[in-house]
Amino acid sequence: MPMRTPVLAATWLALTTSTWAATVQVTVQARDGKPLPNAVVVLEVTDGRAVAAPSPSPHTITQERMQFVPAVSVVPVGSRVTFSNLDRWDHHVRGGPPGLQGLGASAGFEFRLAGAVQGQNPSSHEQVLDKPGPLQLGCHLHGSMRGFVYVADTPWSVATSAEGVALLSQVPEGPMRLRIWHPDQLVESAPLIVDVKAITSLNVPTQIQPRRARRVTHEAPSVY
Ligand SMILES: [Cu+2]
Incomplete structure (x- = not known):
């Protein structure tokens, strides 16, 4: 039915226009x-x-020179995050809701990572982050260490440069x-x-x- 073709083409054009990204x-x-x-x-x-949920993707947060790097990460909900200690000394990482750092580990997670030894892989821990929202990272051993992970439940979440x-x-x-x-x-x-x-x-x-x-x-x- 050749007469239908223009109608179909017009419909297709309208659809692609409305879903333009x-x-x-x-x-x-x-x-x-x-x-x-x-x-x-x-x-x-x-x-x-x-809208499609964001796809979980692997991320790494290192501990180096007494800092979390990057200082602020944005990860899709459900992502597996590898914490990796590049310092020569131990870190005892904890994560939980921002502002609740003094309330102990019950509000989040914690794990200890041994200091790096030359010639060996750094000690690492994998943590799946399945609850959307911001998380604060700290270290039981070094009170000055502060980092954040924003667990995103929309595909459009980015930290500013x-x-x-x-x-x-x-x-x-x-x-x-x-x-x-x-x-x-x-x-x-x-x-x-x-x-x-x-x-x-x-x-x-x-x-x-x-x-x-x-x-x-x-x-x-x-x-x-
Ligand atoms: Cu530490």
Whole structure:
């Protein structure tokens, strides 16, 4: 039936247009107007549209020079995260809800990793993170160690770069809710509604003022 062809082609075009994926560039600013690194930018659908859950993927967080690297990770929910100790001394890693670090291990997980020995693989531990939301990492042995993992339940969750920029790709066009999370936020800021177009670029000022970054130490700690 040759007469049907134009109709079918028009339908196909309409469908592909409505499911067009966009790239969204979000620049997050601190309270003082400077770019805000390590802010997690999250986009969620607002209208109940069916979207695929993010696929779990393996991630690694190392302990090196008394720091968690990266300091803020974003991982899809259900991901397996390998913690790997590159320092010559032990770390006793713990993870739990932010702000509850003093409440013991019952709120999260903990494990001890022996110090690295030259010529051997570093000691590692795998942890599956299956609960969405932010987690704070710390170390029982070194109170200055602080890290974060944001466990994301939408495919569009990215931490901002040193320039305060998050690039989210394959975002469906239409209204989306934009949320920002940062380790040093005092309260969670109100979400924004963003109308996503083929290319969307926006600046988001916040009230968040990051703590000053700790100087990287190259020396062994006084406590092992
Ligand atoms: Cu430690």
